[in-house]
Amino acid sequence: TQLLEQSPQFLSIQEGENLTVYCNSSSVFSSLQWYRQEPGEGPVLLVTVVTGGEVKKLKRLTFQFGDARKDSSLHITAAQPGDTGLYLCAGVRSGGSNYKLTFGKGTLLTVNP
C-alpha cells in the first residue's frame, strides 16, 4: 500500500495550459514537501507546507496543504517547457517514523512548446 498516492502519474500538456497535480493519503502528515526532479538529476525541494489549509506560491506554482493535513495539491498556471520534470510529494508522517520522508511515486509532467 502506497502511503502517498500521486495523480495523475503522467501528464502531457501544451505550453500555456494550467494543470493540477494531487498528493493524497489516509494518514496525517506533520509536514509535506514538493520536489521537482529533472532527467539525470536528483530531486530539488520546491516548498514545504506545515499548517492545514496553508497555501504557498512560488511564481506560477501554487501549493496547498489540505485542512486535515492528509493531502496536498500543486497547481501550475500557464505552464512552460521549463516546468517539465518529475514532481514528487514527500511527507513526515505524524505519529509514525519521523526519521524519514515518505515519498509518493511522482507525476511526470511534459510541457510541449
Added chain:
Amino acid sequence: NAGVTQTPKFQVLKTGQSMTLQCAQDMNHNSMYWYRQDPGMGLRLIYYSASEGTTDKGEVPNGYNVSRLNKREFSLRLESAAPSQTSVYFCASVTGTGIFLTAKNIQYFGAGTRLSVL
C-alpha cells in the same frame, strides 16, 4: 560549493560482483541518507545516518551495507550484486540536528548513480 557529490555516475556489474557507491557532502550536515529510485516505486530509503559514527536501516536494507566514514562521507556497499539491485541510487544530506525530521529540514540530493546488474 559542490553540495552532494556521488561517484560513479554510471556502473554496470555482473551478478555476484561487489562495489561501493561513494557520497560526499560539503555542507557540514549531520544527517545523510541513501535512497533507491525504481520506475513506479518512487524513492525508498535504504539506510540513513543521523550523525558521524551512527547508521540505521531504512525500508529496504537487505543486500546493502553502509559506512559513515566521517561527517562528510557516507558510502553504500553491495557485497554481492543481484539483478534486483538494478536501480538509480541517490544520496542526500539533511540540514538540522538530531534524528527526527521537521518542516525545517531540507534534503539536498546528489545527481545519482545509475547501476545495472546483469
